Amino acid sequence: MNRSGGLCLDQTVKTSGNQALKCQMPRLEDHCWSCSCASRVESKNLSGANWVASKAEEMMSIITSVLSNAYGSLHDVKTANLIRRGLVLFTVGVFLALVLNLLQIQRNVTLFPEEVMTTLFSSAWWIPPCCGTGAAVVGLLYPCIDSHLGEPHKLKREWASVMRCIAVFVGINHASVKLDFANNVQLSLTLAALSLGLWWTFDRSRSGFGLGITTAFLATVITQLLVYNGVYQYTSPDFLYVRSWLPCIFFSGGVTVGNIGRQLAMGGVEKPHND
Numbered sequence: 001m002n003r004s005g006g007l008c009l010d011q012t013v014k015t016s017g018n019q020a021l022k023c024q025m026p027r028l029e030d031h032c033w034s035c036s037c038a039s040r041v042e043s044k045n046l047s048g049a050n051w052v053a054s055k056a057e058e059m060m061s062i063i064t065s066v067l068s069n070a071y072g073s074l075h076d077v078k079t080a081n082l083i084r085r086g087l088v089l090f091t092v093g094v095f096l097a098l099v100l101n102l103l104q105i106q107r108n109v110t111l112f113p114e115e116v117m118t119t120l121f122s123s124a125w126w127i128p129p130c131c132g133t134g135a136a137v138v139g140l141l142y143p144c145i146d147s148h149l150g151e152p153h154k155l156k157r158e159w160a161s162v163m164r165c166i167a168v169f170v171g172i173n174h175a176s177v178k179l180d181f182a183n184n185v186q187l188s189l190t191l192a193a194l195s196l197g198l199w200w201t202f203d204r205s206r207s208g209f210g211l212g213i214t215t216a217f218l219a220t221v222i223t224q225l226l227v228y229n230g231v232y233q234y235t236s237p238d239f240l241y242v243r244s245w246l247p248c249i250f251f252s253g254g255v256t257v258g259n260i261g262r263q264l265a266m267g268g269v270e271k272p273h274n275d
Contacts, residue, residue: 085264086136092260093135094128096166096253100173101127124232138215138254139261145207146262162263165202169256172198176245184238184245191248199255208258215254216247 172194181187199209220242227233227241238244 082140085261086140088264089136089139089257089261090132092139093132093257096135096170097128097131100170103174103177134215134219135257138211139257139264142208142211142258142261143265145211146205149207159263161202162259165198165256165259168194168198168201169252172252173249176243176249184236184243188243188245188248191245195248195252195255198252202259203255208255211258212251212254216251219250219254220247 172191175194176187176191179187179190181190199212203209203212223246224241227237234242234246236243239246
């Protein structure tokens with residue numbers, strides 16, 4: 001009886017000791033999850049994410065730098081092209097002003113005071129730069145208005161057509177001082193028909209017609225003010241202080257300079273006819 005009781009007591013003590021030992025020792029799974037391997041994996045993932053983010057930021061900075069440089073170079077090219085076209089149009093305006101004003105002075109259509117006359121084509125010194133500036137402004141406006149309206153000009157986009165337009169314009173100006181009519185009204189109607197024919201032959205665009213009318217109106221008003229202030233005068237004025245056919249000359253001149261500006265904006269690339 002004592003032996004069996006002692007044996008039971010011994011087994012009870014052993015069982016209690018095993019449970020106490022089991023409670024004191026950590027589990028193997030807990031040890032594995034709390035080891036340094038998990039922290040290494042987490043730190044490796046974080047370092048990889050940081051590397052990807054840094055590379056992405058570096059690529060974005062490179063792309064931004066390339067785009068900004070490309071935009072700057074493109075802006076410089078556009079500015080240089082605009083200046084080049086403006087200088088060409090200014091030169092054309094100066095040349096046409098010298099030649100056409102000489103025709104009118106020879107026929108005594110316009111009279112200048114003696115003190116403002118110079119030896120260069122017997123013209124006032126301020127006429128060529130003023131006409132050159134006006135030609136540059138009008139010639140640069142034409143392609144800008146075309147692109148703004150979304151209606152690019154497609155009629156006879158070639159230099160041969162532009163040269164013919166210049167020749168017709170010079171012919172209209174020559175006719176204004178050479179043709180003799182019974183009165184200025186008949187001459188004005190004839191020149192108006194010729195100017196509209198020039199626009200229809202070499203332009204036919206709404207923007208060209210509108211800018212031609214605007215150019216004719218503004219130039220006529222400025223000329224009226226100049227004559228009114230005694231800068232120069234017209235012989236036999238029949239439209240306030242100027243000749244009635246003068247707006248027709250300004251209209252055809254605006255269309256001609258506009259065609260030159262459009263062709264310069266194309267870079268001289270020849271286009272087939274699209275009549």
